[in-house]
Amino acid sequence: MPDSLIIAPQWIGDAVMTEPLLRRLQARGERLTVGALPWVAPVYRAMPQVADVIEFPFAHGGLQFRERRAIARRIEGRFDKAYVLPNSLKSALLPFLASIPERIGYFGEARVGLLTHRLKNPKNKPPMVAFYSALSGGAGLENDRPQLQMAxxxxxxxxxxxxxxxxxxxxxxxxxxxxxxxxxxxxxxxxxxxxxxxxxxxxxxxxxxxxxxxxxxxxxxxxxxxxxxxxxxxxxxxxxxxxxxxxxxxxxxxxxxxxxxxxxxxxxxxxxxxxxxxxxxxxxxxxxxxxxxxxxxxxxxxxxxxxxxxxxxxxxxxxxxxxxxxxxxxxxxxx
The missing domain is CATH 3.40.50.2000 (Glycogen Phosphorylase B;)
Structure with a gap:
């Protein structure tokens, strides 16, 4: 079973919209760990398909290279794939520094060298669920509905x-x-x-x-x-x-x-x-x-x-x- 790291978006609504993607990945046999900021981490703990959540100690703004490199060193060798959901340069930096073999995301912010698999950003704004689900390699399903569960x-x-x-x-x-x-x-x-x-x-x-x-x-x-x-x-x-x-x-x-x-x-x-x-x-x-x-x-x-x-x-x-x-x-x- 391949181990995959999900680099999560920073907003609660966007985090919810990623759930169908994670459900797809888990269904095809990937073990999922989500790296998320503390204020969205509880959303991912409400997704049964997520095996683990790593809380990133990053603040808004700034590259925070030292902190990203420190986490990258701790997780190096753990993951086969990384899915970079935000379009920012800094989001793609940690998987690159951790030498994760496959790094998947959309084109954005001059990060061509940081990703191994890049999707073109759609010209028109698609529904967010479809936008994120497309990172699984198949067509994004517009009407796939996010699901959360609390104990x-x-x-x-x-x-x-x-x-x-x-x-x-x-x-x-x-x-x-x-x-x-x-x-x-x-x-x-x-x-x-x-x-x-x-x-x-x-x-x-x-x-x-x-x-x-x-x-x-x-x-x-x-x-x-x-x-x-x-x-x-x-x-x-x-x-x-x-x-x-x-x-x-x-x-x-x-x-x-x-x-x-x-x-x-x-x-x-x-x-x-x-x-x-x-x-x-x-x-x-x-x-x-x-x-x-x-x-x-x-x-x-x-x-x-x-x-x-x-x-x-x-x-x-x-x-x-x-x-x-x-x-x-x-x-x-x-x-």
Missing amino acids: SAEIDQTLAELGLQRGGYHVFAPGAEYGPAKRWPARHFSELAARLGLPVVLLGSGKEAALCEEIAAPVNAAQPGKCLNFAGKTSLVQALCLIAASHSTISNDSGLMHVAAAFGVPQVAIFGSSSPLHTPPLSDKATVLWLKADAAYQPPLDCAPCFERECPLGHTRCLNDIGADRVLAALPSGA
Whole structure:
């Protein structure tokens, strides 16, 4: 059985999108070890086909050559293949320094000499699952759906620690790392929370704690304890457990949206400046709200998708005009 090293992408959503590739590789007999940054490593531990995870001590930015060389020396001789999922030069450096015989990835950032097998980058943006799956050597399957699994005991422990019950709450993931043009307005989230029959758990990073509090405060003023702001207060493992056990998840186009889809949780995914044609939540239980695709919405959003961090026109109609009524109607019955 060949041993393969997977150099993982740095974002949670991208990490989820790589799962079908890993499933393919494991099915054909490769033993998989994933090298990942600490903030995405828990996603790979939720993939049963991954035998081991190595956490890389790298920071954002910089080549960090010394650190990469040190890890390369420790793993030299362990792997037959390396799949380099990010397109950066530094991502391809470690497998090269470790003298892994086959090093597979896309062309990018002057790394021709670092890879032994190179795929051309597609001209048009394909769905991310197909983009990553093509690295297996076959055609990428656009509709192959990522799957994550958490141990039932781990979910039960997290729920017990936080005083929650399976299916007894909704999850809101109101953040989006890219910028405000991907974030449904806080006031809409607050209105939705106030109208739901179950409590709401707000998830996000510490940077999103203030945003989550802006959502929770007016709701809790009228209905004390209705919103639980856990932004920055849970580990990623706990966040995965909370999403997996939720009644439903409501989010923007974000990493946690893809997590909910991979757990098969009923969800509503709200798109603004980005496109669900490129990064959809791949689940039968997902409902996508995107005004660009709504023929009845007038006037048409000719500006979408703009893929900008902030609305270039200053109105952000693509998100402001999706009301709480519409999201509520898209949720499963019993919400």
